[in-house]
């Protein structure tokens with residue numbers, strides 16, 4: 001983040017970057033971060049700027065590092081969802097450097113849980129969740145994201161949502177379609193929502209707007225933070241105390 005950069009305060013102005021490099025700078029650095037003061041327009045603009053920065057940073061993670069971080073995430077997920085028996089857990093098919101949970105599903109989740117994948121059925125509408133088991137055929141959906149070809153529509157008890165970014169209050173920044181927020185808002189029974197990502201995706205704030213729904217827990221390779229510690233649903237689902245994960 002720009003705040004981490006040691007910015008020389010009394011640099012003469014003739015040493016500043018030429019205007020054509022401004023787009024490469026963090027908005028805080030470039031003085032273009034009006035998210036906090038420009039209302040929704042400023043927030044939307046700031047998010048458009050922030051998403052590619054976070055995605056590129058994630059894609060730059062070396063394959064070996066990614067593999068070991070995914071192994072740590074899988075172990076933490078298994079502890080968090082200690083007895084999935086009979087529950088429907090929605091995962092996602094990884095893209096753009098997101099943590100890959102497919103090996104975890106193959107190795108651990110079949111212990112009594114049903115896996116589902118989110119499906120964008122139409123633009124600007126809530127998603128649907130379709131059951132899927134490793135090996136079952138997938139077809140390309142919106143954005144070329146693989147989705148189950150058959151599989152029945154299910155209602156998830158637990159939704160694992162990949163984050164592009166997340167903040168200190170448990171809000172998630174995604175790809176900008178608003179799909180998870182719209183879907184969670186439309187479900188009759190709110191599932192237990194686990195945001196998952198690498199620790200590098202943490203930012204100070206996403207400047208939450210009215211439609212943004214915070215995650216119950218955010219899991220990274222370094223931390224497991226609960227934002228809804230007394231969630232009734234968590235206890236009925238037998239979700240571990242996040243402090244022990």
Ligand SMILES: Nc1nc2c(c(=O)[nH]1)N(C=O)[C@@H](CNc1ccc(C(=O)N[C@@H](CCC(=O)O)C(=O)O)cc1)CN2
Pocket residue numbers: 092093094095098118119120127142143145162174175176177178179180
């Ligand atoms: N792996 C994975 N699968 C997932 C998600 C995810 O975050 N990760 N989703 C999580 O939601 C859903 C798909 N999300 C999508 C989000 C945005 C767009 C999209 O069309 N974006 C536009 C920009 C939108 C805008 O700025 O208005 C684009 O890139 O052109 C498509 C799908 C379901 N599947």
Ligand SMILES: Nc1ncnc2c1ncn2[C@@H]1O[C@H](COP(=O)(O)OP(=O)(O)OP(=O)(O)O)[C@@H](O)[C@H]1O
Pocket residue numbers: 044047172173174175176177178179180181182183185211212
């Ligand atoms: N519950 C909702 N009802 C209607 N519109 C919504 C809702 N939630 C989000 N949106 C719309 O979606 C747009 C994008 O939202 P946002 O920036 O939160 O996306 P995101 O969480 O990054 O994306 P995604 O969940 O698809 O990964 C918002 O500007 C808003 O107009």
